[in-house]
Amino acid sequence: MWKNILTWIFFSGVILTFAATNTTTITVADTFNISKAPIITKPGCPSKCGDLTVPYPFGIGPGSGCAIEERFELNCTTTAFDPPRAYTGNIQIYEISDNQMRVSNVVARRCYDRITGAVVLTNSASSNITGTPYSYSELNKFTLIGCDDFTLVSGSGGRSFTSGCISLCSRSEDVIDGYCSGIGCCQTSLPKGFQYYWTDLRSLRNHTLVSSFNPCSYAFFGEGKRFGFRGESDLSDPNFMDRVMTTVPIVLDWAIGNLTCAEVEGTGDYACKGNSLCVDSGTGMAGYRCRCNKGYEGNPYLDPGCTDIDECKDSNLNDCEKSCINTPGGFNCSCPDGQYGMAERMVEVAMLLTPSTGLGFLSLVIAVTLLYFGLKKRKLMKLREKFFQQNGGLLLKQQISSIEGSNSMDSTKIFTAEELEKATDNYADDRILGRGGYGTVYKGILPDKRIVAIKRSRMMDESQIEQFINEVVILTQVNHRNVVKLLGCCLESEVPLLVYEYVSNGTLYEHIHNRGAMTTWLSWDNRLRIASEVAGALSYLHSAATIPANFLDQTEVTTLVQGTLGYLDPEYFHTSLLTEKSDVYSFGVVLAELLTGKKPIDMERSQEQRNLTTYFIMYMKENKLFQILEPRVVREGSLEQLQGVAELIKRCLCLNSEDRPTMKEVAMELEGLRKFTKHPWAHQSVHEEEYVGLMNESGSVDLYAVPMSSYNRTGEIYGQYPGQIIFPRVNSPR
Known part of the structure; x- marks a missing residue:
């Protein structure tokens, strides 16, 4: 139980999907977009607030009845701004999509006097959406800018955590554009599914050694892909805070109600209309959303629901060479009279190959199917081989073989991706032991019935591969009853997975x-x-x-x-x-x-x-x-x-x-x-x-x-130790 001393979490696998039919078709992407649906809002309700499209289940105006419930009602401020702006509480809304919202940001800032180091300007950053149908998305990242700074960030509501960042540098030349690696810029991921966060920005020496090129430090939380670190210019830019607030939004996930799909389907509160399906929120919090079925578009929250997409009207949605026939949720390709397509040619060839048309066609279909899956397997094997080499597989083998007294790979097991997929039932949700800001831990059952813990993280720094391999080799040599045993790793996925012995009863x-x-x-x-x-x-x-x-x-x-x-x-x-x-x-x-x-x-x-x-x-x-x-x-x-x-x-x-x-x-x-x-x-x-x-x-x-x-006669307290606890001694004289 008390072996949980060392924890090393690295990442995740790749899921590939394919589809095969006996006719030439393509898979149509889910084009569901409530902001572009033919019917966006309830009848009689406005669909715009300034430049923002507001689709149902959202609605403009408190008490207007235009939203699915009160918590989805937005305020449209038409007098103070031109164009008008939409708000939920005191948060401005920039964009509403099928499952997310992008909203205004807040930035913590501290500026220092160049000579004395005194704080001359400071403001903290916090945001609270508790009690709303929203939670913070995992698309956001927490960022710290500065050369003499550290910060704590805490979150609560749905999921609680405390994390932080450290950013240090002594010269502006050491800072590299585009890299938030802890040198002038630190960036870290936070878990999704929380509704309140607060950050505390601090400095080690009040910038007294770096203020010539970095007078202020900043901390903020926002959409990761919208922020690009500009190196030295960001450290001295007096408009940095304004740039972040105008270009880096916070992403919120949203969901309806507080029930799952299984709980709400069949009840009077079920919001999904025709040709749509229910999707659990996936944020770690309760609630669900509605989504149009494949091949359909529209607003699934409004009658009559989603409508069929005519793929034949858009050549980007079909790959038919000649005739395209639209079908509910899809399409078929056909050839004009006297012409042949691939399916017809296959039948003709089959008829020439065997006396029995049916048997010939079946044989050819089987052959083509086996060829397809063979190519698919070969492609997957090449991809896994690429990841194995990319993740230091050859270095690991070399390190293990060089260990004195090691004549085999038994000391460090290299698991295949397939083994771990089977062990975790393809990483099923019911196998999750825990989640963190950096990844997920799954319970796995190996073919020999051993129970293991498989750690799968979200990301891996390629510059740390050599160090990672060295640590794997070291940890697999550790043999102590109070240290959790690293059994091995899998290097065939995009980022390595680590396999530990399973430790029950918590940490x-x-x-x-x-x-x-x-x-x-x-x-x-x-x-x-x-x-x-x-x-x-x-x-x-x-x-x-x-x-x-x-x-x-x-x-x-x-x-x-x-x-x-x-x-x-x-x-x-x-x-x-x-x-x-x-x-x-x-x-x-x-x-x-x-x-x-x-x-x-x-x-x-x-x-x-x-x-x-x-x-x-x-x-x-x-x-x-x-x-x-x-x-x-x-x-x-x-x-x-x-x-x-x-x-x-x-x-x-x-x-x-x-x-x-x-x-x-x-x-x-x-x-x-x-x-x-x-x-x-x-x-x-x-x-x-x-x-x-x-x-x-x-x-x-x-x-x-x-x-x-x-007390004794001299007034001293028996049992007193300098700087320690005070307690009366035995047989104190009275």
Whole structure:
């Protein structure tokens, strides 16, 4: 269960579709577009607000009855603007399509005085569409512009998350046009299906070293393909914010109601009319949309529904050489009298080949079908071979064969794309174990009945292929009972897939932070055991593994670190270096989580308590540690253990990495603390009822409620440790 230490997610496969018939036809694309339908709005309702076409189920005017429901009603401001503008709430709408809307953007900005570094201009960015039928699309990307900046972005409503970006550079010449790789520009994907986001833009040195070419920094969320980074000119452009707000919209997904297609079909609320089908929203939130059937067009929300497309009127919609005959939802090709098409020629050839016309034709059809699927399979094999080489397959084979003592590929299994498709039932939705901003994890069942976790990400940086292959080789050599085993990978898809052993019962993060029945077993003994075992595993990865798993030791990192900022070593922001001591810092954060039950970063906490590490150290310095420990930890942990672990956390979280212990030292210290198993009050005179009296309403110990009887004759408090918790000593003189 506690093997979830390393997580490496890379991508996805390619789906190819083909169609074959015994006549010459083409597949007609779905041309459904509600903004171009013959009937766009309900009778008597306006279809335009300025330059914007407003199709049903949307409608112009609150209370006008022109929309399918109140939440789809738009305001058309005709007096303040020329031409008029359409709004939903305070958000301007630029475009409405079959399943999306493009709306106005907001940009966070901070500008600094060139000499003093003082903030001379600042504004934050947030957007809230909670309670609407809209959610943020995955077409959007979060972007940070600047050379001395980092930012957090949080989202909630439907799906909650916290992510971030880091953008650093020391010279304008280092910035490359068109690349948001963390040098002057950082860009990251966010999950779809959330309805509120907020970003906090920060600087490391208030631009004092870069203000000559980068006086301001910016953070915004918008359609990824609409923004192109212009390099140095963007860093100094005083009109950058206006450019983004006018050219980079935010994309919203929309859906009707809060039911799925299966739940709404057959009810009086079903909105899809004739020749249309129901499509679930696919955003991770409830709701559905209506869509015209293939070969039909129109507005599926208005009677009579979608109408047939006459493909024969448009040569782009058919490939008939001579006669085209329109049919409902499609078309057929035919030849004039006395002329032959491919189908007729096939029959004629079949009649010449065999005495039996039917048998000859059947034989030819079978032969052509086998040839078609053979060519299709060959094409797919070539595509997979291309991906295999592109994703470093030859390098992986070379690396594995060079490992001492390895005479086969058994140590690193290279799975085929077909194997993983079968294992996941072609990546079925019911096989999804979890989703994140960077990809999806599926549950797979291999032919030998082993259950595995298959990680499939959305993207892969081609410049990182060599590093990826090196890490795969290293991870497959790791053999530790507390480290999740990487079984192998698949390189035959557009971006690699990783196959891990399946770990049941969720992650440690879920057990700590998702309140419920699953947390009841998290006793102090179990928390301390988990901490000790994980520390041992990390120590093993640093030093004892066959190939030490120290990927970034003293390595300069110039690209975005893909990780959660709450765990990231703050020294990285100053040095751009990640070392083994960076892992020590991250582990210190996990230890603080185990003791407090609090998340590393929580935007719902007050400003001073938002970051757990700062919060934890501050309370230790003020001798208030027990006020943030989880009540169960206080009740069950011995004084020696609580003091020891808290002091260890403090050392792990030192800003200077040289002052932190090694992972080996951390593991040894935690194992030693496990020996203190006596009851927390066994060495003290405070009785159970007195202990209960020390608890405040939240269940935490209030150390300022220590009774006067706990002081000795000189006024000192027994059990006090400098910078640590205060607690009365046993047999305090009265």
